[in-house]
Amino acid sequence: MDCLFCKIIDGEIPSTKVYEDEYVYGFKDIEPIAPVHYLLVPKTHISGANEITAENSEVIAKIFEAAAKIAKKEGFENGFRIINNCGDDAGQTVKHLHFHLLAGVKMGWGKESLGKCE
Ligand code: 5GP
Ligand code: ZN
Numbered sequence: 001m002d003c004l005f006c007k008i009i010d011g012e013i014p015s016t017k018v019y020e021d022e023y024v025y026g027f028k029d030i031e032p033i034a035p036v037h038y039l040l041v042p043k044t045h046i047s048g049a050n051e052i053t054a055e056n057s058e059v060i061a062k063i064f065e066a067a068a069k070i071a072k073k074e075g076f077e078n079g080f081r082i083i084n085n086c087g088d089d090a091g092q093t094v095k096h097l098h099f100h101l102l103a104g105v106k107m108g109w110g111k112e113s114l115g116k117c118e
Pocket of ligand 2: 003004006007044045046096
């Protein structure tokens with residue numbers, strides 16, 4: 001399958017790994033919008049949050065477990081944010097389910113701050 005993140009998981013395209021277990025691969029976003037900007041992806045191909053079903057949803061729990069582990073290990077004591085963009089309106093550019101893990105900065109919230117990180 002011609003999928004960028006499947007290729008990154010397979011090591012066909014290089015990435016800076018920050019986390020890996022049986023279900024989840026974590027790597028640095030190539031264009032960070034915060035001091036810490038990681039992507040957490042399921043190792044199995046799911047095209048987006050709209051394709052989560054009773055059969056494949058276990059990996060979502062694994063991704064959030066991974067995020068909490070990373071946050072403890074790397075000391076995000078002031079907090080972090082997890083974002084999923086699903087579909088064109090939300091700006092999903094890679095059609096392999098991924099969660100952005102952002103930390104290391106005080107982030108804005110609300111209508112004006114959508115898509116920005118201050
Ligand atoms: P989306 O816009 O789909 O929510 O997020 C896709 C993310 O993937 C973007 O933040 C973008 O910077 C990141 N990205 C795109 N191509 C690559 C790549 O080849 N390597 C890495 N590490 N990140 C990528
Ligand atoms: Zn994929």
